[in-house]
Amino acid sequence: MAEEFFPYESFRPGQREVLKRIREEIGLSRLLVLRAPTGFGKTAVAIATGMMRSPAIHSVRTRNEITPVLRDLKRLSKKVKGVRYSFIHSAHAMCPLLSSERIDPEDFWLNCQILRESGRCSYYKKSLLVPEEDVEEILSVSENHVDAVKRISRDLGSCPFFSLAKLARGSQYVVATYPYVFSKDLFSTIYPEEDPGEFFAVIDEAHMLTDPSSIFSSEISTSKIEASIHEIREYLGGDPFSEALLNRILRLAGERAVDDRLRKIDRSLLSIDTDAIEHLINIALEVKRRALDRILSRGSVGEAASKRISLVKVSLAIALLEDPRFEVFAYRNGMSVWIKITAIDHSVVSEALSMYRASLLMSGTPPTLEYIERILGIQGASYIDALELGSWSPYGNIATVLTSGLSSRYSERSPNMYDLYSKYIEVIDRFIDGVKLVIYPSYEFMRNVVDRLQNQGFVENRGTTIEDLVRSIDRDGGLVHAVAGGKLSEGIELVANNRSMIRCVFVAGVPYPQKDEYVDEIFKSMRKRVSEDEAWDYIYNMTASMKVLQAIGRAVRGEDDRALVVLGDRRFMSKDIRKYMGLRIGRIARNLKEFESLVKLVASDFL
Known part of the structure; x- marks a missing residue:
C-alpha cells in the first residue's frame, strides 16, 4: 500500500x-x-x-x-x-x-567519452x-x-x-x-x-x-556559429559544404532577427536534410577529436575535459531538424542574434x-x-x-485587489501607462513589509516600468539565477521584478522563520504569451485538433492564468503565510481568464487613491 x-x-x-x-x-x-x-x-x-x-x-x-x-x-x-x-x-x-569552467552539456559529453575511453x-x-x-x-x-x-x-x-x-x-x-x-x-x-x-x-x-x-528546444547564438566556422578552418583546414551551410544560416538569421520576437526561418531556404546533418555531425566529431589530441599530447586532462568546441553544440542543435515537428526561429537579444530550434507540435x-x-x-x-x-x-x-x-486551500490566505485603471494591452502601452504602473508599485513598496514580487508580461514591459521607479529593487534579466536573488535580497524585504513564467516567478522560495518572505504579488499586466511566429506555429498545430476559439483560449487565457497562479504560489506556501495579490490589469475581470484562475476578486480599485486606501487596509488588518 x-x-x-x-x-x-x-x-x-x-x-x-x-x-x-x-x-x-x-x-x-x-x-x-x-x-x-x-x-x-x-x-x-x-x-x-x-x-x-x-x-x-x-x-x-x-x-x-x-x-x-x-x-x-x-x-x-x-x-x-x-x-x-x-x-x-x-x-x-x-x-x-x-x-x-562553463561548457555546453553536448560539448562536455564528447570530452568525457574520449577521456573515459582512453x-x-x-x-x-x-x-x-x-x-x-x-x-x-x-x-x-x-x-x-x-x-x-x-x-x-x-x-x-x-x-x-x-x-x-x-x-x-x-x-x-x-x-x-x-x-x-x-x-x-x-x-x-x-x-x-x-x-x-x-x-x-x-x-x-x-x-x-x-x-x-x-523542454524540446535548443538555442545558439550566431557568434557560436561564427566560432564553428573558425574551428573547421583551424582544425581541418576548411570544409566547403559545412562552411556554406553555416554561412547560409548566419545570413538568414541576420535577415529575420529584428527584435526579441521569434521569427521563423523557412526550412526550404536552409537546404538541410539528413545527409547534411550527418555530414555536419561527422565534421564536428573530427574537429573535437583533433582538438583533444592536441591538448592530450601535452598531458593536460583537466584542460581536455573543459575544452569547448562550438561546432558540437551547433551541429546537435541543427540535428533536431531531422524531426519535421521542429522549426527554426531567429531573434535579437540586445546586440546579439540568436537561433532557436524548437518543437512546434x-x-x-x-x-x-x-x-x-x-x-x-x-x-x-x-x-x-x-x-x-x-x-x-x-x-x-x-x-x-x-x-x-480535503487539502488546505491557500485562497483563504490571499487578499485580492484588481486595478481597473491599468492595462498592459499593446494598444494602451504608452509613457503615461508605464508611469501609472510605477505609481501603483510604489504604493505597495511604501505600505507593505517584506518582499514584493512584481510580475510582468515581458522584459521590455518590465524595463519601461522599472526605469520610472525611484527604488528599483532587484530586477531579473535573462541570465539571472535564483542564487543571484537569494544572495542579494534584503531580509527586510524590497521589490523583486520578474517576468511571468521565468525562473524567479516560478522557482523561488524565499523563507525566513518557516514563513514566506513574499507578502505581495503584483501582477503588472496579463502575462499573455508574446505574439510571434512561434506562437503562430503552435496555433496552427492546435487548430488540427480544436477550433480557432479553443486554440486561442488555451494559448492565451489558460497559459496566462497558469503563470499568475504560479507566481502567487511563491507567496502563500503554508497556513501561516498571508499575501496581498494585485491583479494589475482590467482584463482580469474577463470570465474567460478567471475561469482558469479560481481566484475571488475581493475589491476593485478604480484609481490610485482607492488603491492606496485598500493597500493600507490590507496591510493593517490582514497581513
Whole structure:
C-alpha cells in the first residue's frame, strides 16, 4: 500500500485521501494528473506512489528542486529499511575536472567519452570500483545534492555522475532533471540496458508541458556559429559544404532577427536534410577529436575535459531538424542574434510520456483534463484535485485587489501607462513589509516600468539565477521584478522563520504569451485538433492564468503565510481568464487613491 512508503508519520489535510484515490486509479489509467496547491506536500505523495510502482524516476525542472525530494527520500529510508534512492543531473555540472569552467552539456559529453575511453579519467575508473553502499552512505549524511556531489569526488575520489548512475540502476526511486526523463538518449546514459517502459515516471511542474519549447528546444547564438566556422578552418583546414551551410544560416538569421520576437526561418531556404546533418555531425566529431589530441599530447586532462568546441553544440542543435515537428526561429537579444530550434507540435510531449509504464503529472496548475485529451492526445487520464479531497486551500490566505485603471494591452502601452504602473508599485513598496514580487508580461514591459521607479529593487534579466536573488535580497524585504513564467516567478522560495518572505504579488499586466511566429506555429498545430476559439483560449487565457497562479504560489506556501495579490490589469475581470484562475476578486480599485486606501487596509488588518 502507498501509505507504507509515506515519508512522514502523519498526513497533511488531503494527503491520505489523495493516496487512496491514486491507489484506486493507478491500475486503470496510464496517466494520473494531480492538481494540488503549494504546501500540500506533493513530493511525499509522489514518493509513496512511486515506491508502490517502483522502479520510479521523478523528474524536476531544475537542479535546485532535487534537494527537497532527497530530503523526503532520506526520511523514508530511515522509516522503511531497504529503500534505495539516487539522483542525477547535468554531468558537466558534476564533473570534478571542470571545477568552475562553463561548457555546453553536448560539448562536455564528447570530452568525457574520449577521456573515459582512453583511460585518462581517474575519477571514472574509481566509479567502476566504488561500492554502491559507500555512495549510499554519502547520500545519507549530505545536507543537499550539492554537498553529495562534492563528497563523492572528494571523499571517494570517484566521478559523481557515474557513481550516482550506478546506484540508480539498483534503486527503487531516482530523482532526475527533465532532460534525463524526456530524452531517451539521455535516459540511456543512466540506464544503458533498461527500457523506459519498465519505469513509473513522476513529472513535477507539469504545467510546463503546455509549452513544447520549454523542454524540446535548443538555442545558439550566431557568434557560436561564427566560432564553428573558425574551428573547421583551424582544425581541418576548411570544409566547403559545412562552411556554406553555416554561412547560409548566419545570413538568414541576420535577415529575420529584428527584435526579441521569434521569427521563423523557412526550412526550404536552409537546404538541410539528413545527409547534411550527418555530414555536419561527422565534421564536428573530427574537429573535437583533433582538438583533444592536441591538448592530450601535452598531458593536460583537466584542460581536455573543459575544452569547448562550438561546432558540437551547433551541429546537435541543427540535428533536431531531422524531426519535421521542429522549426527554426531567429531573434535579437540586445546586440546579439540568436537561433532557436524548437518543437512546434505537442505530440513530442505525449510521445515522451508514452515511453513509460505509467506517469503521474503534478502541479498547482496542471493542464486541464480536456487539454490533455484534445491537445496532448492522451485518452483515459485520471484527474485528481487535492482541493476536492480535503487539502488546505491557500485562497483563504490571499487578499485580492484588481486595478481597473491599468492595462498592459499593446494598444494602451504608452509613457503615461508605464508611469501609472510605477505609481501603483510604489504604493505597495511604501505600505507593505517584506518582499514584493512584481510580475510582468515581458522584459521590455518590465524595463519601461522599472526605469520610472525611484527604488528599483532587484530586477531579473535573462541570465539571472535564483542564487543571484537569494544572495542579494534584503531580509527586510524590497521589490523583486520578474517576468511571468521565468525562473524567479516560478522557482523561488524565499523563507525566513518557516514563513514566506513574499507578502505581495503584483501582477503588472496579463502575462499573455508574446505574439510571434512561434506562437503562430503552435496555433496552427492546435487548430488540427480544436477550433480557432479553443486554440486561442488555451494559448492565451489558460497559459496566462497558469503563470499568475504560479507566481502567487511563491507567496502563500503554508497556513501561516498571508499575501496581498494585485491583479494589475482590467482584463482580469474577463470570465474567460478567471475561469482558469479560481481566484475571488475581493475589491476593485478604480484609481490610485482607492488603491492606496485598500493597500493600507490590507496591510493593517490582514497581513
